[in-house]
Amino acid sequence: MEEGESVAxxxxxxxxxxxxxxxxxDGRRQIxxxxxxxxxxxxxxxxxxxxxxxxxxxxxCAFPKIRLENACSEERAVLAELDNMLAAxxxxxQELAANLGRKNALGRVAWFLLDRAGRSARRSEIPLPMSRxxxxxxxxxxxxxxxxxxxxxxxxxxxxxxxxxxSVRDHGELARAAGG
Amino acid sequence: MEEGESVAxxxxxxxxxxxxxxxxxDGRRQIxxxxxxxxxxxxxxxxxxxxxxxxxxxxxCAFPKIRLENACSEERAVLAELDNMLAAxxxxxQELAANLGRKNALGRVAWFLLDRAGRSARRSEIPLPMSRxxxxxxxxxxxxxxxxxxxxxxxxxxxxxxxxxxSVRDHGELARAAGG
DNA sequence: CGCTGTTTTGATTTAATTCAAGCATAGTGG
DNA sequence: CCACTATGCTTGAATTAAATCAAAACAGCG
Numbered sequence: 001m002e003e004g005e006s007v008a009x010x011x012x013x014x015x016x017x018x019x020x021x022x023x024x025x026d027g028r029r030q031i032x033x034x035x036x037x038x039x040x041x042x043x044x045x046x047x048x049x050x051x052x053x054x055x056x057x058x059x060x061c062a063f064p065k066i067r068l069e070n071a072c073s074e075e076r077a078v079l080a081e082l083d084n085m086l087a088a089x090x091x092x093x094q095e096l097a098a099n100l101g102r103k104n105a106l107g108r109v110a111w112f113l114l115d116r117a118g119r120s121a122r123r124s125e126i127p128l129p130m131s132r133x134x135x136x137x138x139x140x141x142x143x144x145x146x147x148x149x150x151x152x153x154x155x156x157x158x159x160x161x162x163x164x165x166x167s168v169r170d171h172g173e174l175a176r177a178a179g180g
Numbered sequence: 181m182e183e184g185e186s187v188a189x190x191x192x193x194x195x196x197x198x199x200x201x202x203x204x205x206d207g208r209r210q211i212x213x214x215x216x217x218x219x220x221x222x223x224x225x226x227x228x229x230x231x232x233x234x235x236x237x238x239x240x241c242a243f244p245k246i247r248l249e250n251a252c253s254e255e256r257a258v259l260a261e262l263d264n265m266l267a268a269x270x271x272x273x274q275e276l277a278a279n280l281g282r283k284n285a286l287g288r289v290a291w292f293l294l295d296r297a298g299r300s301a302r303r304s305e306i307p308l309p310m311s312r313x314x315x316x317x318x319x320x321x322x323x324x325x326x327x328x329x330x331x332x333x334x335x336x337x338x339x340x341x342x343x344x345x346x347s348v349r350d351h352g353e354l355a356r357a358a359g360g
Numbered sequence: 361c362g363c364t365g366t367t368t369t370g371a372t373t374t375a376a377t378t379c380a381a382g383c384a385t386a387g388t389g390g
Numbered sequence: 391c392c393a394c395t396a397t398g399c400t401t402g403a404a405t406t407a408a409a410t411c412a413a414a415a416c417a418g419c420g
Contacts, residue, residue: 022274022275022278024278024282024283024359025359026359028282030277030281032274032277033274043263043266043270044259044264044267045263045264049267050274069259069260073252073256073259076249076253079224079249079252079259080224082263083223083262084225086223086263086267086270087223087229087266090223090229090269090273091229093270093273093276094200094212094213094229094230095202096273097210098204098210098212100277100281101210101280101317101318101319101320102208102210102320103204104375105375131399132398132399132400133398138281139281140280140282141376142376142378143398144376144378144400145375145376145377147399147400147401148376148400148401150399150400151400151401285407285408311366312368313366321409322408323368324367324369324408324410325407325408325409327368328369330368331368343417
């Protein structure tokens with residue numbers, strides 16, 4: 001799904017991971033969010049505000065906008081929920097901006113891992129379906145810097161890593177690295 | 181207005197400039213947007229997602245949420261407009277994240293000035309009511325860096341500056357500096 | 361006019377990028 | 391089944407952009 005594209009449905013992610021991104025005129029990419037189960041793709045307004053791609057195998061549930069609009073008129077709770085989810089999107093984008101603007105490399109990576117851990121149901125072996133390149137384009141860093149931060153967090157025993165996964169070993173240490 | 185505060189009204193800025201910001205646990209501040217005439221403060225959900233402060237003298241128009249909810253049920257256009265404005269907020273926050281993540285100091289400042297110019301009705305003497313500190317906290321830079329970027333843009337004849345204002349002298353040059 | 365706080369400019373330091381190798385891991389074909 | 395290659399990840403050394411430290415210029419205001 002491309003940025004600016006007109007879409008007649010709103011989709012809810014059921015399983016898998018989707019990356020939402022913006023492209024700069026010079027070709028650089030900024031990933032503005034990784035969407036997981038329960039997250040919304042799209043809104044009632046006519047155009048997509050970010051491009052969307054599947055990171056791994058993804059299932060979505062698509063709602064025609066017209067039916068959602070009707071549901072909003074009929075059920076107050078639907079309107080409230082829709083507003084809630086849009087507000088959550090804005091909130092997350094602002095949170096990202098705050099981290100990009102005010103944290104160093106280690107802080108950004110630690111924040112990202114804490115966020116992943118928070119969303120995951122599992123306590124250990126938290127999946128990381130996206131590549132280092134994706135993480136770099138999300139955190140506004142280069143892949144080498146991501147790699148160095150991972151190494152530093154492993155050395156300080158804050159995390160352990162597997163192939164496409166990690167686990168939090170020392171939550172306090174990780175939170176400290178995230179700068180809180 | 182504090183982040184997380186519960187507010188019973190949604191407010192539309194009528195005149196003046198409002199800064200919306202997030203505080204990090206360690207006290208650092210990230211301004212996530214400057215709101216001007218027509219912009220929305222708040223949403224239907226129960227809590228404020230960012231703190232808000234007046235930058236200069238501000239007039240707002242406050243709507244009780246309950247009345248806005250009723251209006252959404254009765255008039256399809258109100259719902260669409262509300263959704264539009266929330267989507268615009270998310271869009272802007274994502275745009276900010278993209279600039280913070282992927283542009284250098286000069287690019288961020290040039291983008292900021294172009295954005296200001298775009299919102300302003302006037303062609304020259306575009307007002308800059310916020311301080312350098314505010315701009316720095318918006319662009320994720322220090323005030324010295326903002327100052328240096330302003331100087332560079334003046335030297336390349338892209339802009340001219342007055343006290344609390346600026347004007348675009350060479351739009352192409354400014355756009356080039358913004359990295360597009 | 362002289363204070364007070366903001367902005368600009370300069371010199372130095374630091375963090376992240378860039379450039380350049382090495383290392384795995386998985387996939388391919390002999 | 392094992393070399394061989396491609397791809398992505400990690401590590402190291404050098405460079406660069408922005409932060410930091412420090413001081414000078416410039417407001418606005420009593």
